[in-house]
Amino acid sequence: MFCEKAMEMIRELHRMSDGQLPAFNEDGLRQVLQEMEALYEQNQADVNEAKSFGRSDLIPSIKLRHCCLLRNQRCITAYLYDRLLRIRALRWEYGSVLPANVRFHMSAEEVQWFGQYKKSLASFMRSLGEGEGLDITQDIKPPKSLYIQVRCLKDHGEFEIEDGTVILLKKNSQHFLPRWKCEQLIRQGVLEHVVS
Amino acid sequence: MFVTDIRKDFYEVVANQRVALLVAADIDALCACKILQALFHCDHIQYTLVPVIGWQDLSTAFLEHKEQFRYFVLINCGANVDLLEMLQPDDDSIFFICDTHRPVDVVNVYNDTQIKLLIKQDDDLGVPSYDDIFRDDEEEDDGSGNDSDEGSEPSGKRRRFDEGAIERRIERQRARREWEARRREILFDYEQFEFHGTSAAMMFFELAWVLTKDTKDMLWWAIIGLTDQQIHDKITHMKYVTDVATMQRHVSRHNHRNEDEENSLSIDCMRISFEYDLRLSLYQHWSLYESICNSCYTSSSFKLWTLNGQKKLREFLADMGLPLKQVKQKYTSMDMSIKENLRDVIEESSNKFGMKEIRIQTFGVHFGFQNRFLASDMVHATAALLESTEKEESDIAHNFIKALDSLSRGNLDRLHVGIDHAKRKLLAIQQTVASCICTNLILSQGPFLYCYLMEGTPDVKLFSKPLALTLLCKYLLKAFVHSTRNKRCKLLPLIMAAPKDVEKGTVIVAGIPPESETSDKKNFFGRAFEKAAESTSSRTLHDHFDTSIIELKTEDRSKFLDALITLLS
Numbered sequence: 001m002f003c004e005k006a007m008e009m010i011r012e013l014h015r016m017s018d019g020q021l022p023a024f025n026e027d028g029l030r031q032v033l034q035e036m037e038a039l040y041e042q043n044q045a046d047v048n049e050a051k052s053f054g055r056s057d058l059i060p061s062i063k064l065r066h067c068c069l070l071r072n073q074r075c076i077t078a079y080l081y082d083r084l085l086r087i088r089a090l091r092w093e094y095g096s097v098l099p100a101n102v103r104f105h106m107s108a109e110e111v112q113w114f115g116q117y118k119k120s121l122a123s124f125m126r127s128l129g130e131g132e133g134l135d136i137t138q139d140i141k142p143p144k145s146l147y148i149q150v151r152c153l154k155d156h157g158e159f160e161i162e163d164g165t166v167i168l169l170k171k172n173s174q175h176f177l178p179r180w181k182c183e184q185l186i187r188q189g190v191l192e193h194v195v196s
Numbered sequence: 197m198f199v200t201d202i203r204k205d206f207y208e209v210v211a212n213q214r215v216a217l218l219v220a221a222d223i224d225a226l227c228a229c230k231i232l233q234a235l236f237h238c239d240h241i242q243y244t245l246v247p248v249i250g251w252q253d254l255s256t257a258f259l260e261h262k263e264q265f266r267y268f269v270l271i272n273c274g275a276n277v278d279l280l281e282m283l284q285p286d287d288d289s290i291f292f293i294c295d296t297h298r299p300v301d302v303v304n305v306y307n308d309t310q311i312k313l314l315i316k317q318d319d320d321l322g323v324p325s326y327d328d329i330f331r332d333d334e335e336e337d338d339g340s341g342n343d344s345d346e347g348s349e350p351s352g353k354r355r356r357f358d359e360g361a362i363e364r365r366i367e368r369q370r371a372r373r374e375w376e377a378r379r380r381e382i383l384f385d386y387e388q389f390e391f392h393g394t395s396a397a398m399m400f401f402e403l404a405w406v407l408t409k410d411t412k413d414m415l416w417w418a419i420i421g422l423t424d425q426q427i428h429d430k431i432t433h434m435k436y437v438t439d440v441a442t443m444q445r446h447v448s449r450h451n452h453r454n455e456d457e458e459n460s461l462s463i464d465c466m467r468i469s470f471e472y473d474l475r476l477s478l479y480q481h482w483s484l485y486e487s488i489c490n491s492c493y494t495s496s497s498f499k500l501w502t503l504n505g506q507k508k509l510r511e512f513l514a515d516m517g518l519p520l521k522q523v524k525q526k527y528t529s530m531d532m533s534i535k536e537n538l539r540d541v542i543e544e545s546s547n548k549f550g551m552k553e554i555r556i557q558t559f560g561v562h563f564g565f566q567n568r569f570l571a572s573d574m575v576h577a578t579a580a581l582l583e584s585t586e587k588e589e590s591d592i593a594h595n596f597i598k599a600l601d602s603l604s605r606g607n608l609d610r611l612h613v614g615i616d617h618a619k620r621k622l623l624a625i626q627q628t629v630a631s632c633i634c635t636n637l638i639l640s641q642g643p644f645l646y647c648y649l650m651e652g653t654p655d656v657k658l659f660s661k662p663l664a665l666t667l668l669c670k671y672l673l674k675a676f677v678h679s680t681r682n683k684r685c686k687l688l689p690l691i692m693a694a695p696k697d698v699e700k701g702t703v704i705v706a707g708i709p710p711e712s713e714t715s716d717k718k719n720f721f722g723r724a725f726e727k728a729a730e731s732t733s734s735r736t737l738h739d740h741f742d743t744s745i746i747e748l749k750t751e752d753r754s755k756f757l758d759a760l761i762t763l764l765s
Binding site: 146147149151165166167168170171172173174175176177178195 | 236241244245246260261264
C-alpha cells in the first residue's frame with residue numbers, strides 16, 4: 001500500500017507522547033522520499049501519455065498517485081514539525097545545554113535549528129526589563145515563596161551570591177535564603193529544603 | 197544597653213539585613229528561636245541559624261561568621277559575661293542578646309554602641325549604678341600613685357608647695373582605694389548569685405504581639421518556653437504564676453472566637469486552653485500508674501523506693517477507688533467514667549496523703565482528634581530529643597535540629613519519638629534516685645551534699661548531659677529531703693558529679709541550691725567553682741552557659757571538693 005511508511009513514522013512519534021524525542025528516522029524518511037519519487041515519475045509518464053494520446057482512462061490513477069504524494073508530503077512535514085516542537089520544549093526543560101543522549105537522537109539540521117532557537121530566545125530575554133534582561137525560563141510556575149528555609153547537609157565552605165555577600169555553609173546550620181540562589185545547591189544535594 | 201522599644205530598636209534595625217542567630221541548647225532558646233524564625237519568614241529577613249552549646253562553640257561560630265554578618269542575635273547566651281572582651285569583635289558588629297541568665301554583666305549593661313539587651317528592666321535586676329563601678333580616669337593619670345615620683349621631684353624652693361600637693365595626693369589615693377574596695381564589694385554582691393529571668397520565648401512572643409504578627413503557634417511556643425523554666429527549676433514559683441497569668445491573657449485573646457456556637461472551629465484547628473492539671477509527667481501518654489511512679493513530686497512524697505512507700509501508693513489508689521488494672525493500662529484506654537473526674541478525685545486524695553500541690557497551672561493544646569498535649573509533655577519530649585544519647589544521633593547539632601523540628605505541629609512522629617525517649621529518661625532518673633538513696637550515696641560534706649555516680653551505673657550516659665543532670669539533681673535532692681531525718685541536711689545544697697567522657701577522663705559537675713518552699717533559686721556555685729578551681733589549679737572547663745555546671749578531670753575531683761568545702765564553710 002502506498003503511504004504505509006509515512007504512517008509508520010507518524011505512529012512512532014505518537015507512541016512516545018510525553019515529549020520524549022526518539023532517534024531521527026533517517027531510513028524511514030529516505031524510503032518515503034523514494035516512494036514519492038517513484039510515484040511522481042509514474043505520474044509524469046502517465047500524464048504525458050494521457051496528453052499526447054488522449055487516454056482519459058489513465059486519469060483516475062494519476063489522481064490516486066497525486067493524492068498519495070500529497071499525503072506523504074503532509075505526513076513528513078507533520079513528522080518533522082512535531083520533532084521541532086519537542087526540541088523546543090527541551091530548551092525550556094533542560095536549559096541551553098542538552099544532555100548527550102538527547103543530542104544523539106537529533107539530526108544535524110535539528111541541532112542547527114536548536115542553536116538558532118537558543119540564540120533568538122537569548123536575545124529576546126536580554127531585551128526584557130529595559131535592557132537588563134530577565135531569565136524567563138526559571139520559575140515557570142509561580143513559586144509559593146520567594147525565600148525558603150534550607151538546611152545544610154554537608155560542609156560546603158563559603159558560598160558567594162551575586163551581590164557579593166558570602167554565606168558559610170557548615171553542616172547542620174540552617175539558612176533562610178532567596179529561592180533562586182539555593183536551587184542549584186539543592187539539586188547538588190548540599191542543601192535540603194525544610195518544610196515545617 | 198537595654199532596648200526599650202523592641203520593635204523600633206531591634207526589629208526595624210534588622211529588617212533589611214542579614215542576621216546570624218546563635219542559639220543555645222535549651223528548650224526555652226529553641227522556642228524563642230522558632231518564634232523569631234516565624235517572624236523572619238513573614239518579613240523575608242535572611243538569616244543563618246547556628247546552634248551553640250558552650251562558650252567555645254560561641255567563639256568559634258562568631259569567628260566563622262563575623263566576616264559575613266554585621267548583626268548577631270544571641271538567644272540564651274552571652275549576657276552574663278563580658279562579651280566584647282571574649283569575642284573581640286570589630287566596631288561595627290552589633291549584638292542583640294536575649295538571655296535569661298542573670299546577673300547581666302555590667303559591661304554589657306553600660307555599653308551603648310555594640311550590645312543591645314532584649315531584656316525587660318525588671319525590678320529584680322539590681323544592676324549597680326554607673327558611678328559606683330565606673331569612674332573617669334583623669335585622677336588616675338595624675339597621681340600614678342608612685343611615691344618614687346614624689347621623691348624624685350626637684351629642689352628646695354618648691355618644698356612647701358610639695359607638702360600640700362603630697363597631702364592632697366595621699367588623700368586622693370586613699371579615696372580611690374576606698375572607692376575600689378566598695379566597687380569590689382558591690383560587684384561581688386551583684387555577681388555572687390546566679391539566677392534566671394523572664395523566658396526568652398516570652399520576650400519574642402511579646403515582640404510578635406507588638407508587631408501584631410502573633411499566631412497560636414507562637415503562643416504555644418512561648419508557653420513551652422515558660423514551662424521549660426518551671427520544669428528545670430530555673431524560676432521561682434511566684435514568677436511562674438505571674439508569667440502564667442500573662443500567658444493566660446494571650447490565650448483568652450486568641451480563643452474568644454471559639455465561643456460562638458454557630459461559628460465553631462473545625463476539630464483540626466489548634467486550640468490552646470488553660471488547665472489546672474496534675475503534676476504527673478506525661479500521664480496522658482503513659483499509664484497513670486507509671487506516671488505516678490516516675491514523677492518527682494509523687495515519688496518523693498510517697499517515698500516509692502521503700503516498701504512502705506509502695507504500700508502507701510496502693511492505699512492511695514484504693515482510696516480513690518481506682519482499680520489497679522485500670523490504672524496500669526494506657527491512659528487513653530482507661531474507662532471514661534474514671535477519666536472524667538480524675539483530677540478532682542486525685543486532688544482530694546492527695547490532700548489526705550500530704551501532697552497539697554498535686555495540681556499546677558499550665559496549658560494544653562488540642563488539634564485533631566488524637567493530638568492532645570500538655571506543655572510539660574512537650575518540654576520533656578523536646579529535652580529528651582535534644583540530649584539524646586543514641587548512637588546514630590550523637591552529633592549535637594543534629595540533635596538540636598531534631599529537637600527544633602519536633603516543636604512544629606507538622607512533625608508529630610518526631611514528637612512521639614521524643615515522648616518515648618522522655619519516658620525512658622524519667623524511668624532512668626527514678627531508678628538512679630532510688631539506688632542512690634538506698635545505697636546512701638549522698639554524703640554530707642559539711643556545707644553541701646555530694647553525690648558521685650560511678651561509671652558502671654546503668655544509664656549513666658544519659659546523665660553526662662547538662663539538662664538531664666540538673667533534672668536528676670533536682671529529683672534526688674527532693675527525694676533526699678523527704679527521706680532523711682537530719683534537720684540540718686535538709687537545708688543543704690547538692691553537688692552532683694557524673695562521668696562525662698570516659699576516654700578523656702572527665703566528669704561533669706553540677707550544683708543546685710537547697711530545696712525549700714520559698715526558695716529564690718539563686719545559685720552561688722558558679723563563683724564557688726571558679727574560685728575552687730583557681731585555688732587548686734584543677735583542670736576545669738567552664739564551658740557551659742550556666743556557670744554552675746562545669747567539666748572537671750576525674751583525678752582532680754578530690755582536691756577540687758576539698759577546696760570547695762574550705763571555701764564554703
